[in-house]
Every structure is written in C-alpha cells, then in structure tokens.
C-alpha cells in the first residue's frame with residue numbers, strides 16, 4: 001500500500017463528506033494524522049480551522065455544529081490526542097450535536113508491540129459515539145474508492161439521523177505519510193456532484209390528527225433547548241392562551257404568553273397550590289430550573305405530553321405519559337380556560353417588578369444576565385457557560401419579541417471547552433457572538449482564547465469574575481467550612497488582564513451597568529478581535545442578592 005492509495009482514498013472520503021453538506025472541519029497537528037489533515041485542508045469546499053489543543057478542537061467543532069445544525073468534522077493524531085476529544089464527544093452525545101470524529105491510528109502491525117504514541121483507540125469514546133468504525137488499511141481500487149464514498153455518506157447521515165450525535169471513524173495509516181507525486185484523477189464520485197448515497201432524512205409527520213390528546217382547561221407549555229420552531233410555538237401559545245414556560249435556550253421566551261420568571265414563581269407553595277394545571281405539553285430538553293423540574297415531577301397524575309420527534313426521552317422523573325412525533329394540536333382543537341393565562345401573567349409581572357426593585361441599576365450577576373438578553377441585537381448569539389450564567393439567564397432573562405439566540409453546552413453540563421465552543425459558533429454563524437462566562441470556566445479553557453487571533457474570529461466575552469465557583473455557595477457543601485473555600489469554591493487570584501495580553505485579546509474592566517452596556521455594544525459593533533469585558537463580583541454578596549430576590553418575589557405574590 002502506497003501513500004497514493006492513502007491519499008486517493010482520503011480525498012474521495014473528504015469529497016464525499018463535502019458533497020453531503022459538510023463545510024467545516026477542525027484540525028490539530030501531529031505526524032500520523034498528516035494524510036487526514038492534508039486531505040481535509042486541500043478540499044476546496046471545506047473550511048478547515050487549525051487548533052493546537054485537541055480538547056479545544058473538539059469543543060470548537062461542537063460549537064460550530066451546534067450553531068449550524070450540520071455535522072462538523074474534527075481530526076487528530078493517535079494516542080492521548082484522541083482521548084482529548086472525549087469531553088466534546090460526550091457533550092455532543094448528550095446534547096445531540098452531529099460530530100464526525102476522524103482519529104489517526106497506527107496500522108494493525110504496530111499495535112500492542114510498543115510502537116510510539118499507540119493506544120487502544122477501538123471504541124475509545126464508548127457509548128458516547130453513535131457509531132464507531134475502524135476503517136482499516138486498503139488499496140485504492142475502484143471498488144474501495146466507491147466503498148469509502150459510501151462510508152463518508154454513512155458517517156454524515158448517521159451523525160444527523162434520529163437523535164443527532166457524534167460518530168467515530170478510526171483511520172489506521174501506514175507510512176509513508178506524505179505524497180511524493182501528483183495524485184491521479186478519480187472518477188468514482190457521482191457525475192452530477194450529488195453524494196454517492198442519497199437518503200431521505202425522516203420528515204416530521206403532519207399535525208396530529210385522529211387519535212391523540214384533546215386537552216382542555218388549564219394547559220401549560222414547557223420548552224427547553226432543541227424546541228422545534230420556537231417562534232411559531234410562542235405565537236401558538238399566545239393565540240391559545242397557554243402559559244409558556246420557556247428556557248431562553250429554547251428560543252421561545254417571547255410573545256404574550258411567555259412567563260419569564262417561572263423559576264421564581266414555582267418556588268412559592270401558595271402560587272403552586274393556586275395554579276395546578278390540567279395538561280402539560282413539553283418540547284425539547286428539560287429546562288435547567290430545579291423548581292420547574294420538581295414541579296413537573298410532582299404532577300405524575302396530570303397528563304404530560306412530550307413532542308419528541310427525535311425520540312430523546314427527556315423525562316428523569318418518569319411522568320411523561322405520551323410521546324408525539326407530530327406537531328402541537330391547532331388552537332381550534334383546544335378549549336382553554338380564559339382566566340388561566342392572565343393569572344400567570346399577573347404573577348409574572350409582580351415577580352418582574354420585585355426583581356427590578358431588588359436589583360435596581362447596580363452591577364450584579366443577575367443584572368448582567370438579564371441585561372445581555374435585552375441589549376444584544378436579535379441577530380446576535382449569546383453563548384452561556386455553566387453553571388451560574390446559564391441559571392441566571394433562565395431565572396432573570398426578560399421576555400423579548402425577537403431575542404438573541406441563546407446557546408449553551410448543557411448536554412452534560414460541563415464547564416470545560418466553553419470558550420472553544422463559543423468560537424466554534426462564531427465561525428459557523430454570520431452574526432456577532434457574545435460569551436457570558438464565570439472565572440473558573442474561563443480558566444478551564446484559557447487555551448481556547450488562541451482561536452481568536454489564529455483563526456481571525458471575533459468574540460465578545462463578558463467575564464463574571466467572583467474568584468471561584470459562585471454556584472457552590474447555593475449548595476449544602478458551602479457549610480463544610482473546613483474544606484469549602486480551598487477545595488470547592490477554588491479561588492485562584494488569576495489576573496485575566498494578563499491572559500488577555502498573552503492571547504492578544506482586548507481587556508477592560510467595567511464597574512457599572514451603563515459602562516458594561518457601552519463596552520459590550522462597542523465590541524459587538526466593532527465585529528473584530530476578541531474582547532474580554534470583566535465584571536468583578538463577590539460570591540457571598542451574590543448569594544445574598546439571589547435570596548433577597550426570592551424573598552421579594554415571595555412577598556409580591558403574597
């Protein structure tokens with residue numbers, strides 16, 4: 001087998017990925033992966049983004065695929081490089097993001113004999129990969145070229161089909177790893193430029209008709225990320241008079257029926273007692289809100305219907321009694337209690353006023369989360385890190401007619417790779433991307449900052465720096481004072497200004513909401529480079545502020 005065989009096969013493979021619709025790939029350096037990297041980079045239809053660190057490459061690909069909804073390829077060399085893609089593969093699995101992972105490997109004769117940089121890469125991503133396949137070593141015959149084209153189609157379609165997710169192809173590559181002559185023509189691709197294998201992806205069935213739910217009375221809609229057609233859903237809820245409890249990640253927190261502060265309302269037992277629903281529709285993932293999850297779990301006898309076209313089974317409390325693949329019933333089929341939505345609206349307005357009174361115009365973590373949703377242009381994307389930023393956005397984001405799109409890595413709730421994922425989204429989308437992130441999450445993926453300068457991408461980072469993990473102050477572990485600060489909150493004292501300097505980012509610190517607004521909008525409008533806008537906060541004060549808000553909302557509802 002010669003380098004010509006290797007490159008002919010890989011060129012056909014990449015060509016076929018591109019014919020299927022792949023437009024982005026991520027590379028990282030190495031020797032064994034040379035044929036994979038060069039074949040991707042040399043394909044005119046594929047934009048290849050170069051990364052130093054495989055963990056960043058994986059999360060960048062994840063962010064790009066999440067933003068575009070199309071599979072993105074990521075390749076790396078053999079050994080621990082492949083293991084470094086695991087966190088992104090796990091997140092892609094849980095968040096149903098289509099990734100095509102292409103690992104380079106030693107050929108069979110060099111495995112388990114002490115050859116360098118060789119580990120067992122067989123099914124290295126375990127159950128996180130939808131499909132794992134060892135490609136083997138082949139001569140480039142017309143038959144094997146046709147076969148590898150079908151393999152590329154299969155990888156692309158498998159990543160997209162059903163619940164989307166990551167697929168893994170392991171490529172054993174024999175030396176020589178570079179070509180020493182021109183590559184012959186290959187005419188095994190379909191002459192019309194189509195993919196070698198066409199397959200219809202399953203279409204959503206038409207609106208449910210015939211047997212199905214005929215809900216009436218006090219209906220509620222709960223929408224999480226991955227909700228299909230969120231704007232239409234919000235319109236439907238408003239037309240039908242159904243309170244819409246929509247996580248901003250769903251894109252459906254908009255319109256007359258959206259209840260922005262359900263997280264705070266559902267902490268209040270009197271509110272819950274007075275607002276028992278007859279029927280619940282659920283779309284997409286479960287929102288993050290714990291009070292909402294507890295509320296849903298406490299209603300096993302209320303019909304809960306999940307619209308679940310991809311069969312994702314989002315129901316940890318086992319309370320969903322029906323799964324539909326179709327669309328929501330049309331408004332004329334529903335008979336809704338007319339005083340129901342106004343009752344939720346009144347409570348939501350009262351909660352909103354109580355929040356405004358407590359937060360005032362001071363610079364705080366909840367105020368920043370809410371303000372970004374209000375300030376950013378509709379065509380912007382707000383990428384939100386775990387854990388407090390995504391929770392604060394859910395708790396405090398106001399309802400807005402055309403809100404910015406909100407993305408987050410919530411498949412496995414990791415704080416890792418967030419900067420890289422936000423850059424991936426920036427690479428895949430035309431509009432500006434703003435990242436809201438805490439200091440520990442930023443420290444975790446500092447290396448991700450390199451993508452800005454190396455790949456010429458633009459990102460505005462709003463950093464909430466409370467010198468440690470503020471989330472943990474909300475948990476019982478905060479009472480374990482002998483170990484809490486050092487081992488759980490983990491203050492670090494990092495000067496992010498210096499990191500900005502190292503990675504060629506702009507940096508500024510703001511001390512008022514007004515100054516933050518100016519800085520964010522200037523950076524977004526500039527549309528060039530990476531800007532870190534730092535807001536210093538205090539973990540203990542943040543906890544007290546959240547309690548004060550919850551108390552004020554409780555008092556307002558009473």
Ligand SMILES: Cc1ncc(C[n+]2csc(CCOP(=O)(O)OP(=O)(O)O)c2C)c(N)n1
Pocket residue numbers: 386387388389413414415416437438439440441442464466468469470471472
């Ligand atoms: C990879 C990974 N490691 C650890 C955790 C546990 N964890 C959740 S939130 C958090 C701290 C986040 O702190 P920061 O980014 O500063 O945000 P804050 O809580 O202060 O808002 C940690 C360590 C995780 N989710 N993912």
